[in-house]
Amino acid sequence: MSSTSNSDVRPTLAVWKFASCDGCQLSLLDCEQELLALTGAVRIAHFTEMSRATVSGPYDISLVEGSITTPDDVERIKEVRANSRHLVTIGACAASGGIQALRNFVEPGSYASAVYAHPEYLETLETSTPISAHVAVDYELHGCPIDRHQLLEVLLAFLAGRRPVVAGHSVCQECKARSTVCLLVSDKTACLGPVTRAGCGALCPSVARGCFGCFGPSDCANVASLTARLRLLGSSDGELDRLLQTFNAAAPAFRSAVGVGRAAAVSLGQSRSPSHEGAER
Amino acid sequence: MSRPAQTPDGPGVKAADPVVLGLDGLDALITKLSESGYEVKGPVSRGGAVVPGSISGVDDLPAGVHDEQSPGGYRLAQGDDGRLFAWAVGPGSWKGEFFPAHQEVWRARASDEAIEFTEAAREAAPLAIVGARPCEFRALEVLDRVLKDGAYRDPRYADRREAAFVAVVECASPASTCFCTSMGTGPGIEGGFDLALTEIDDEGGHRFVVRVGSEDGSEMLDSVPSTKADAGDLEARARVLEGAAANMGRHLQTEGLAGLLARNMDHPRWSDVGERCLSCGNCTLVCPTCFCSDVHDTTDISGESSRARVWSSCFDLDHSYLHGGAVRASCSSRYRQWMTHKLSTWWDQFDTSGCVGCGRCVTWCPVGIDITEEAAFIAASDGATRVSPPSTRGGS
Numbered sequence: 001m002s003s004t005s006n007s008d009v010r011p012t013l014a015v016w017k018f019a020s021c022d023g024c025q026l027s028l029l030d031c032e033q034e035l036l037a038l039t040g041a042v043r044i045a046h047f048t049e050m051s052r053a054t055v056s057g058p059y060d061i062s063l064v065e066g067s068i069t070t071p072d073d074v075e076r077i078k079e080v081r082a083n084s085r086h087l088v089t090i091g092a093c094a095a096s097g098g099i100q101a102l103r104n105f106v107e108p109g110s111y112a113s114a115v116y117a118h119p120e121y122l123e124t125l126e127t128s129t130p131i132s133a134h135v136a137v138d139y140e141l142h143g144c145p146i147d148r149h150q151l152l153e154v155l156l157a158f159l160a161g162r163r164p165v166v167a168g169h170s171v172c173q174e175c176k177a178r179s180t181v182c183l184l185v186s187d188k189t190a191c192l193g194p195v196t197r198a199g200c201g202a203l204c205p206s207v208a209r210g211c212f213g214c215f216g217p218s219d220c221a222n223v224a225s226l227t228a229r230l231r232l233l234g235s236s237d238g239e240l241d242r243l244l245q246t247f248n249a250a251a252p253a254f255r256s257a258v259g260v261g262r263a264a265a266v267s268l269g270q271s272r273s274p275s276h277e278g279a280e281r
Numbered sequence: 282m283s284r285p286a287q288t289p290d291g292p293g294v295k296a297a298d299p300v301v302l303g304l305d306g307l308d309a310l311i312t313k314l315s316e317s318g319y320e321v322k323g324p325v326s327r328g329g330a331v332v333p334g335s336i337s338g339v340d341d342l343p344a345g346v347h348d349e350q351s352p353g354g355y356r357l358a359q360g361d362d363g364r365l366f367a368w369a370v371g372p373g374s375w376k377g378e379f380f381p382a383h384q385e386v387w388r389a390r391a392s393d394e395a396i397e398f399t400e401a402a403r404e405a406a407p408l409a410i411v412g413a414r415p416c417e418f419r420a421l422e423v424l425d426r427v428l429k430d431g432a433y434r435d436p437r438y439a440d441r442r443e444a445a446f447v448a449v450v451e452c453a454s455p456a457s458t459c460f461c462t463s464m465g466t467g468p469g470i471e472g473g474f475d476l477a478l479t480e481i482d483d484e485g486g487h488r489f490v491v492r493v494g495s496e497d498g499s500e501m502l503d504s505v506p507s508t509k510a511d512a513g514d515l516e517a518r519a520r521v522l523e524g525a526a527a528n529m530g531r532h533l534q535t536e537g538l539a540g541l542l543a544r545n546m547d548h549p550r551w552s553d554v555g556e557r558c559l560s561c562g563n564c565t566l567v568c569p570t571c572f573c574s575d576v577h578d579t580t581d582i583s584g585e586s587s588r589a590r591v592w593s594s595c596f597d598l599d600h601s602y603l604h605g606g607a608v609r610a611s612c613s614s615r616y617r618q619w620m621t622h623k624l625s626t627w628w629d630q631f632d633t634s635g636c637v638g639c640g641r642c643v644t645w646c647p648v649g650i651d652i653t654e655e656a657a658f659i660a661a662s663d664g665a666t667r668v669s670p671p672s673t674r675g676g677s
Contacts (some may be wrong), residue, residue: 037582069549153579160580170561172647176566177382177592179373184647186355194561194647216285219598220560222612229353229648 006072010061011159014046018073019100019128023145024091025049025065028130030148038152041159044184057083061158063151064137067128069100074125074134081135088154089131092144092247096213096216099144101128101250128250139164144247145212147199167198168219171211174202183210188233190243195253197219210245227257299510300502302478308339309505310448310476311411317501319409319446322378324366329357332373332569337410343368350530350640352457353649354585357409363487366412366480369456369480370639374569375417376424378408379441381591382566386437386576390587403437407444415470416461416639418449420569422473446497448476450489453521457530458640460653464535466637468525476502479518490518531640533653534660542625545659546617547666555613556654557648561592564642564650565619570635574601595619620652 008104026049031038045055062084068074081087092098103111108126114121131137141154150166159166167173171193175182183189183205191210193202197218204211217223227240235243237259244254302310312628314321315337326343336342342365348355350369360367385401413421421442429439452461452468470477476497478489491508493499564628565571575593580586593600596615601608609615627635636652643651 034582041582152582156580156582160586162578162580165577165579166599168599169594170560172561172563173592173594173597176372176563179328179332179377181330181332181564182355182645182647185353185372186329186357188354191647194559194563202527220596220612220615222556222559225557225559225648250434251289255338 007042008041008043012045012055012057012060013042013155014057014059014084015044015049016046016062016064016066017048018064018077018094018100018131018156019069019092020091021065022049022065024094024143027090027148027151028063031152031246033151033152037054038155042155048126056225059084061086061088061155064089064094064131065091067100067107068096069246070124070132072123075129077134083152085130086158088139088141088203089137090141090146090151092142092214093128095132095140095142095251096130096248097128097250099247102245104128104250105255127210130250141166142197142217143199147201150199157199169198170194170218171196171198171200171205171215174198174200174257178202178206180206184233190230190233190239191256192226192243193235195223195226212243213254213257214247216251218249221253223253286317288567291534291563297493297499297604299490299492299509299515301510301514302491302507304339304487304507306506307411307478307489310501311336311338311480313501313505314411314446318406321409321411323410323412324368324371324608326357330355330373331357331368331371331419332376333375333410333577337411339365342366342412345625347454348456350458350644351644351649352458352643352651360401362482364453364482366450366452367454369452369454369459370414370417370641372567372641372645374567374639374641375413375421376569376571378410379421379438379445380424380428380435380572381575382511384437384590386588386590389588391584391620393584404441407446409446409448411448413451414452414453415445416459416464416637417468418447418470418474419466420639421447422576423570423631423633423635423637424572426633427570431631443621446475446501448478448498449474451477451479451518452525453480453520455529456526456640458643458651459529459530459638460533460640461638462526462529463533463637463653464636466636466639469522469553474498479521481514481517481521483517485513485517488514490514531638531643531651531653533636533638533656535634537657539625539628540658541663542621542656545663545665546621548659548662549665550655550658550662551613551617554616554650555611557650558596558612558616559646559648560596560612560615561597563645565594565596566592567641567645568623569637569639570623572592597600611633616650620655623652624656642662 045059062080089095104127112122141150154164181204184191189210192213193211195218196211196213197215199215241258244258248254282531311321321336323329323336324343324345325341331343344363344365345360346368347358347360348368387398387400389396428435428444436480447468474494477492481488573593574590577589577591595618598607609618623635
């Protein structure tokens with residue numbers, strides 16, 4: 001894999017990590033059955049979750065995971081961009097800022113001081129922002145984590161020089177395609193499926209769990225109308241805010257539907273710690 | 282298959298005369314269909330709804346299952362009666378059996394000399410449906426005009442449709458969201474079917490009045506235990522249909538409707554509904570006549586490529602994508618496209634309504650948008666126009 005033979009004509013692939021959990025890049029290793037064949041078609045040149053051996057750039061395609069949260073990130077993403085013919089972001093963090101973008105909506109530093117004994121050692125930005133806020137992005141793959149089939153599809157489309165077949169419509173259409181009965185209509189379950197981008201195969205509704213929006217807003221998401229309906233069906237404002245404030249909290253369509261009272265309610269004096277509040281859900 | 286019924290010369294009950302089946306008779310009919318090589322499907326209660334599923338006998342049918350439907354609401358309840366068809370249509374229509382959500386059309390492999398195409402496999406056994414509602418049967422006929430009998434025949438759809446056997450069960454229990462009487466598609470049915478059943482459960486017992494609509498229907502009924510329907514049975518059937526018509530939950534004023542919508546393309550109601558509509562596409566996917574599809578060409582790692590036809594929806598941004606962007610970028614323009622196509626331009630294209638009044642789009646809209654209410658609103662304010670010039674771009 002770390003061979004640097006000049007006769008190798010395979011396009012090179014690099015994987016980069018910013019503020020993230022590594023789950024999305026591990027989706028590449030999750031392509032177990034296809035992985036060997038894939039490495040025959042692309043040369044994995046930089047992927048530290050897989051190998052310490054790396055090949056220097058420039059790279060034909062870079063997969064970028066994570067959001068920009070530190071001054072160092074701001075510089076590093078520019079280098080990645082400069083070294084990449086194609087830059088594809090993978091996952092909710094890279095596309096919208098991730099769960100760590102919750103800090104964008106509170107007093108700067110308040111989360112860090114609640115979590116770390118010595119926050120003064122941290123050097124972070126006040127906000128967590130998507131990759132596209134810093135450099136040009138050629139393609140965004142959504143999800144928390146991404147779907148490995150979609151990752152393969154993007155790589156195969158790249159290799160064939162065609163457009164990836166990746167939908168921008170709602171999760172509802174995946175429920176209908178697999179004949180999952182609508183939980184919102186038949187059970188009044190709070191479900192973000194109607195405003196969430198497809199791609200997971202409607203995994204949660206298929207096990208009777210409402211969609212929690214991990215693929216972020218769909219192309220045409222009308223979140224205000226859905227939350228008005230969920231409120232009628234019994235969801236409280238707080239429940240709706242929590243539903244929208246997860247992995248894609250900073251995606252504009254989700255962010256704009258969050259109640260205006262939310263920021264005040266998340267003052268650290270009132271609830272012991274927002275991070276603990278999150279863990280209880 | 283619906284070849285017209287012919288009266289056999291032999292003794293016994295004439296095929297064209299209505300007969301009565303008991304539960305054992307219905308069970309025998311399902312067995313006969315299966316033994317004749319059909320893949321038999323019917324309504325089953327699964328995942329909290331009545332949906333199409335495989336059946337091998339009456340025990341698989343939703344006995345005692347009742348439903349409660351409202352705009353954006355659906356709930357099943359288990360009764361202690363043994364009626365098998367005491368519900369209105371659920372989210373899954375029979376469309377999916379002939380026009381599946383995802384259907385591979387061909388695969389191709391390139392070699393040095395040529396590209397070799399292989400047609401994708403088709404379903405081996407013809408389909409027999411026991412328990413399609415009249416509105417659903419009429420919906421298949423609407424689809425036939427588009428996919429089978431029109432200028433662009435879809436061979437996969439057409440072949441499966443032509444081979445299919447359909448035993449309709451007339452409707453005794455419409456939902457609050459139903460309006461088939463407005464569309465002339467129910468609750469009873471005359472013609473087109475192979476068999477038409479009416480479930481009766483009165484002092485005369487739990488039974489089915491069966492009418493024959495085709496030679497195949499006659500043949501399938503041949504060895505099934507039945508008795509000749511008497512006047513009382515036929516009166517009971519009439520009472521069932523009268524009761525159903527009287528309980529129809531909704532009404533759509535169809536007279537002049539196509540023209541009404543065509544001249545109200547700038548009505549302010551489109552903006553209003555655009556505020557409520559989620560653009561999720563549920564209405565189009567539960568609709569038994571929506572036929573929009575996309576073609577997906579993909580490649581795999583081994584160098585093989587594949588073409589699939591997949592369901593699409595006019596509520597998707599991609600659906601109206603032309604060079605430079607989506608033609609219908611606003612939610613109001615997408616809803617207007619869908620509703621005016623169903624009730625107005627479908628007539629121009631296919632000389633029928635695109636709506637059969639099954640009410641699925643009303644029930645399964647997560648925010649309960651009601652096509653009959655939208656039409657009534659526009660009818661009541663015919664000629665109203667938006668304050669600002671209409672736009673198909675941006676916003677909602």
